[in-house]
Amino acid sequence: MTVDEGEQARYVVVGLRRGLAILNMFRRDRRVVTVPEMTAALGLPRATAFRLAYTLERDGYLQRVPDSPAFRLGPKTLLLGFDYLHTTEVVACGRDALTALRDRTGFSTHMCVRDGTEIVYVFTASSHHRMRGDIPVGTRYPCHAVASGRALLFDMTKAGIKDLYRGVSLAAFSPQTPTTVDALWSRIERERKLGYAWHRSGFVSGIVSLSAPVRDSGGAIVAAINISDSETVLKDIETVRDQVLSTAAEVSARLGWRG
Numbered sequence: 001m002t003v004d005e006g007e008q009a010r011y012v013v014v015g016l017r018r019g020l021a022i023l024n025m026f027r028r029d030r031r032v033v034t035v036p037e038m039t040a041a042l043g044l045p046r047a048t049a050f051r052l053a054y055t056l057e058r059d060g061y062l063q064r065v066p067d068s069p070a071f072r073l074g075p076k077t078l079l080l081g082f083d084y085l086h087t088t089e090v091v092a093c094g095r096d097a098l099t100a101l102r103d104r105t106g107f108s109t110h111m112c113v114r115d116g117t118e119i120v121y122v123f124t125a126s127s128h129h130r131m132r133g134d135i136p137v138g139t140r141y142p143c144h145a146v147a148s149g150r151a152l153l154f155d156m157t158k159a160g161i162k163d164l165y166r167g168v169s170l171a172a173f174s175p176q177t178p179t180t181v182d183a184l185w186s187r188i189e190r191e192r193k194l195g196y197a198w199h200r201s202g203f204v205s206g207i208v209s210l211s212a213p214v215r216d217s218g219g220a221i222v223a224a225i226n227i228s229d230s231e232t233v234l235k236d237i238e239t240v241r242d243q244v245l246s247t248a249a250e251v252s253a254r255l256g257w258r259g
Contacts, residue, residue, distance in 0.1 A: 018044065019052050023061065023077065028139060032070040081138065090214060090223045091123050093254035098225060099125045101247045105240055107229040109247075110135055111214075113222065114152040117143050117168055127229060135228075144184050145173045147197040147211040151224040154192045154213050158185050176202040195245060198237055208234045210241060212248035217256025225251065 021042050025033050038049040053071055056062040060076035091111065098109040102125035111123040121139045143149025144165075153161065162181050170179045176199055178184040191197040198210040211226035225248050227240050234240070252259075 015052070018042065018048070019056060022049075022052055022056065023073070026073050032065050032068070032072050034070045088122065090216075090251070090255060094214065094223065094225065094251040095123060097247050097250050097254075098123060101125070101225075101227065101243060102127065105227060105243060107227050107234055107240065108135070109225065109227050110148070111223050111225050112148045112152070113224075114143060114149070115140070117164060119143055119146065119149045119152060119224070122223070141203065142171065142173075144170050145177050146203050147191075147199050147209045148224040148226045150184075150188055150191055150197040151211040151213045151226075152221055153184075153188055154197075155221045156188075161185055161188070173203050174201060174205075196241065200231055206231055208237065210237050210244050212244050214248050215252045215255070215257040215259065217258075219257060219259055222255070223251075224248075 022033070022038055025038065025041060035046060035049050035053055038044065038053065039046045042049065044052075053062060057064060057071065057074070060074045062071045062077075063074040064070075065072055090113070094111050098111060102109045106127060108127040109125045110121055112119040112121045114120075118140045119142075121135050121137050124135055124137055141149060143153060153164075156164070158181075161184060165181050165184070170177070170181070170184065172179050178187050188197075196210055196212045198208070200208045202209070207228055208231045209226050209228035211224045213221040214223040214225060216222045225244065227244050228234070
């Protein structure tokens with residue numbers, strides 16, 4: 001640890017960090033968590049885990065599951081998420097453009113941001129004519145396996161990709177999925193030259209998706225937009241490619257990018 005890191009560590013509130021770690025245990029596929037699970041996952045004494053969960057419950061960030069010792073996320077957590085979405089500039093700048101893209105094409109449109117090696121969906125404009133292709137806000141997918149995730153990695157160097165995925169297994173979801181850093185880098189290089197990433201049945205069988213990055217005023221990639229639907233209706237990406245690219249450029253311009 002450097003001197004600066006040691007100095008910064010003095011300001012870290014351990015109890016707060018532990019409470020946030022408990023909230024981070026909840027996922028779409030893990031809606032309830034027990035105190036013993038908190039203890040095991042975070043290496044905390046059972047009494048400490050219980051006090052943290054009790055405090056989060058009292059303040060509305062957790063709720064006790066009826067007739068169960070388990071906890072689920074409370075309304076305060078949901079409100080924080082909605083407040084984040086309503087105050088985040090990139091979502092505010094992209095909402096109308098993505099809705100218009102959905103209306104012009106008839107296909108579902110989305111916006112996502114990167115959180116480590118995952119993408120998080122922060123906006124969805126669902127197709128009017130079908131349910132398949134809908135992705136709820138808050139859904140997480142692995143970057144390496146989906147078009148939007150790779151679009152969000154377009155600005156990274158190979159060394160940066162290696163650092164990001166050090167110790168991380170790249171799971172295969174289809175024969176198209178890159179399962180090594182070298183394979184992922186090769187895919188990113190090819191797609192970056194195109195200006196967009198896409199796949200057909202690359203993550204969910206039968207779903208086609210095309211994604212382009214969104215840049216802020218400094219040129220950094222801050223989000224990705226995508227269009228997706230069943231391959232039975234979205235048969236040719238050429239029909240939507242230019243519209244997705246122009247929408248990404250429109251949102252980037254609203255964020256101040258002049259590239």
